[in-house]
Amino acid sequence: RHTDLYRRTRRTRALSVAGEMQWDTLPGRACSGPAFDLHAYWEPAYTSGGHLLDWSVTEDELLLVVADGTGPGTPAALVSTLALTAIRNARRAGLDLVAQASLTDQALYGQYRGKSPLAALLVRLDLTTGGIEAVDAGSPTLWRIRGALTERIELDRQLPLGMFEDTVYATQRLGLLRGDRLVFVACGTDEPPAAGDPGTADGSVARALAGAGRLSGADTPRAVVRALRDARRATPDAVLVLCLDWRGHGPGAPGEERHEDPSPPPPTAP
Structure with a gap:
């Protein structure tokens, strides 16, 4: 903490x-607990x-x-730093x-004053049950891989953060099965017209996940x-991807495959 050497x-x-x-x-590019593994990567x-990422872990929950x-x-x-500071301030106050949203x-x-809204997804994962609460503020896309099935999780989109004054937000709920993988993709594109269409951003993500x-x-x-x-014609240059593997409570997913233990990321990127 007291040197620039590292x-x-x-x-x-x-x-x-x-x-x-x-x-x-x-916060970094990896975090693990008894029930989950979390890994992130972004370029450039x-x-x-611009892209924002944060997490906080206790014995009972992952935020x-x-x-x-x-x-x-x-x-x-500057926008992302202000947003992240506000989120951490609310989270650390126990809100x-x-x-937080x-x-x-x-x-x-x-x-x-509404000129720089931020599309964000806030998630609370109950580490004792696998239950999820989410606030989707015009967010990045969320994908679930369950056994052989890969699908985009369609959440009810609410207004991005900072677009209007005093926006009211609500949570949505979903659950995880043991062996599920969630993939969060932030690439700044608008919601595509048809999920899975090869010509849309969703199609590009689906092909990338399949690969x-x-x-x-x-x-x-x-x-x-x-x-x-x-696939730059479908997505912008800046991309952030977060992968959450859930191995906690709940029955195993149909067709569940075992994944190798995650290894530490190379030190040359954040």
Whole structure:
């Protein structure tokens, strides 16, 4: 905590100011507990500043937030930093997901007056039951891999954070089976017209997930990010992917496959 030595060792070249802000605010790229494994990856790591990611873990719950960036560069990094600070402030005060979304909405609207809304997904996972509460504020897409079935989880989209003053948010619920994998994809695209259509962003994500189907949770985010960035006509250059493997409570998923134990990510990217 008191030296730059380790931070300098992690990077292979100089960061932009926006990239430096992002590296300092995001929590890292991996987190594990007795019931779950969590891995993230994003590109471009050295110049991006917009996408937002955070988590907090206790014995009973895992709290997650994933958000699309508002654009490249320092202005987007400032929006994300303000949003992340507001979310952490509400979370550390013991507020629930709705209150976290509301406080962040007020902070962003108070600063930008609706000019820089942030599309975000806030999630609370009960580690004792596998139950999920979610606040979908115009969010990144959420995908579930259960056995041989890969599908996008359609949540009721609410207004992005900071778009209007005093927006009222509500939670939605879903559950996990042992062996489920959730993949969160933030790439800044609007909701595609038809899920699974090869010509849409959803189709690109579905193909990327299919290509990463037998990879471990540690390797999946990088593979999906690279596949999406290769399909640049369907998705933008900046992509963040978060992979959550649930091995906790509940019956095993039909056709459940065992995945290899996740290995630590390489040190050259955040």
